[in-house]
Amino acid sequence: MRRFADPGEALVSSKAKASLSLIVMAAMVVAALAGSVSGQQPPAAEKQAQAAEKKAPEQKAGEKPAQAPEKKDVAEPASEPARDVPPERKAFNEANKISDPDKKIEALKKVVEDFPKTSTADSANYAIFTTLVTKMKDAGKKALEQAKLIAEAQADTSRGSQYSQLASTLLAQDLLLQDAEAFALKGIEALDEKKFIEARRKSFADSAADALKRDPKAKPMSPPDEAQLARMFVNSKQTAYSTLGQICAKLGKHAEAEKALRETFTIDPKAPAAATAAVKLADYAKKAGRDAEHLEYLTVVALAGRLTAESKADFQAIYKKTHNGSLNGLEEMLDKRYEKENPMPVHAKPYARAAGRTDRVVLAEIFTGAGCPPCVGADLAFEAALERYRPQDVAVLMYHLHIPRPDPMTNPSTQTRQKLYDIRGVPSFYIDGEADGRGGGPADAAAKIYSDRVEPTIEKRLITKADAKIKLIAVATPVGIQVKADVSGVKSTAKNLKLQLVLVEERVRYSGENGVRFHPMVVRSVAGKGEAQGFPVVAGKSLTVDHTFEIDQVIAEAREHLDDFEKTSTRFPNHKFLEKKHGVEATKLSVVAFVQDEDSKQILQAAHVRTGH
Known part of the structure; x- marks a missing residue:
């Protein structure tokens, strides 16, 4: 079905370890900085901001700030009961509260020094990187050094994803785009399905073990099956090409950008990255006068819920141009397209009254x-x-x-x-x-x-x-x-x-x-x-x-x-x-x-x- 979600999103425990934790951290940062390539608000930022929203529940004390890597880049289930915070996480949380960039970076470096070889140290390193690129002027050289440190610290199985995430973060800030392009290319070159799945499988296992260690009564989320892991790799691959395409577009390398974005779209037209690519591809098609492509790409964008006021007007204009000057049938066309491409993934047999059935509804x-x-x-x-x-x-x-x-x-x-x-x-x-x-x-x-x-x-x-x-x-x-x-x-x-x-x-x-x-x-x-x-x-x-x-x-x-x-x-x-x-x-x-x-x-x-x- 055209329902845009990474199969791993809601399966990752909020305490995912090491490389997966850092990768999720990066995705959240990109989403927070750029509105996310998939148009989603990071849940950690969502929770942090809820305290300020007059009609929403107040944020609970101790909830993670927006940069905390242990929150996955998805909307979450209800909060777990409060429990003791590990010392490394406590130190990380306190460091993240510091508003002065220089002092914050020093505190985060202290976390890395005091708790090396932990997922929290990885989180702190990435928080240093994001602080450099978002809070400090003329910090390009330091940010680049920090990015290289983060990438080199990763295991081979996750380095490709890490390069792509670093590229995405730089893209979101419109910073060091030549280096971002190099990171994106390295990320694509390092993509290996077998290694990717191996790393993800281990991360989910570690996450479940950690959850049960903290709470023997916990119900860890079910790990992904082989099909879902394969889907996760495809999504990661698409995101890598999408990032490269967007960087090339900003650099004015439009031929390279269109090539990368077409690859993004071709891998799986129903995936979230495809919808992101379709936005720019529609623009290229419009400029080239390719009306059929223009309409197709904007149809994908519309069904993905990604239209803006400007692109909606563009969509209606190209529909009218290709349908005798009328908008008649536009919504019905979208309905039919959606229903054709989105069969229900689960069907249930009609309920037969069971023995012992009561009058309860x-x-x-x-x-x-x-x-x-x-x-x-x-x-x-x-x-x-x-x-x-x-x-x-x-x-x-x-x-x-x-x-x-x-x-x-x-x-x-x-x-x-x-x-x-x-x-x-x-x-x-x-x-x-x-x-x-x-x-x-x-x-x-x-x-x-x-x-x-x-x-x-x-x-x-x-x-x-x-x-x-x-x-x-x-x-x-x-x-x-x-x-x-x-x-x-x-x-x-x-x-x-x-x-x-x-x-x-x-x-x-x-x-x-x-x-x-x-x-x-x-x-x-x-x-x-x-x-x-x-x-x-x-x-x-x-x-x-x-x-x-x-x-x-x-x-x-x-x-x-x-x-x-x-x-x-x-x-x-x-x-x-x-x-x-x-x-x-x-x-x-x-x-x-x-x-x-x-x-x-x-x-x-x-x-x-x-x-x-």
């Missing part, structure tokens, strides 16, 4: 983002669940958030649920209030996420007795969706029980930066006033709630949120949505109701009905 809540590559695997796993189970069996809610990038399907209701669960990263999902906590992955990880983590948990809950009864009716009216919910038979004695009513749009079309075009079960509104969502439920007592979701109000609240985000976001200053998805298609609405203990997060019962259109 299982609730699955997924916190996701349209700009989050590892959310793809989790999102598709729950699409498979929607394929297997009827609404009488399972209700699915997708809460979109501005993580790791702005998401136009985010609204005040999804952010309030984010605060309730203290969500610090996506994908994060809960089944009947129980957290999974093991992250996501690319599209080809969806089958394993579904078979190992989604279906078994749902099946177990389906034979668990419900602790309440819900009768739910939802009817479309000229004003909106009129809902009546009756709650009875509440068995829990918890003091903070609430009934929640949620308006859901069953399918939204939007090409996000992770390459997903169609988004299921998008939460549009949760009943309540402001952040006071829900209706109190008292144990042993029945409750009847009548509520109308006024569609105009739902749309207005979402639009106001997106408008306000553009004006006030400190994480993404001056961001402008290319497309605001505050509109609601009234014929594709459902309502989900559930009773929850907001202290334990346990779901007593749920219900799901369509609106009767």
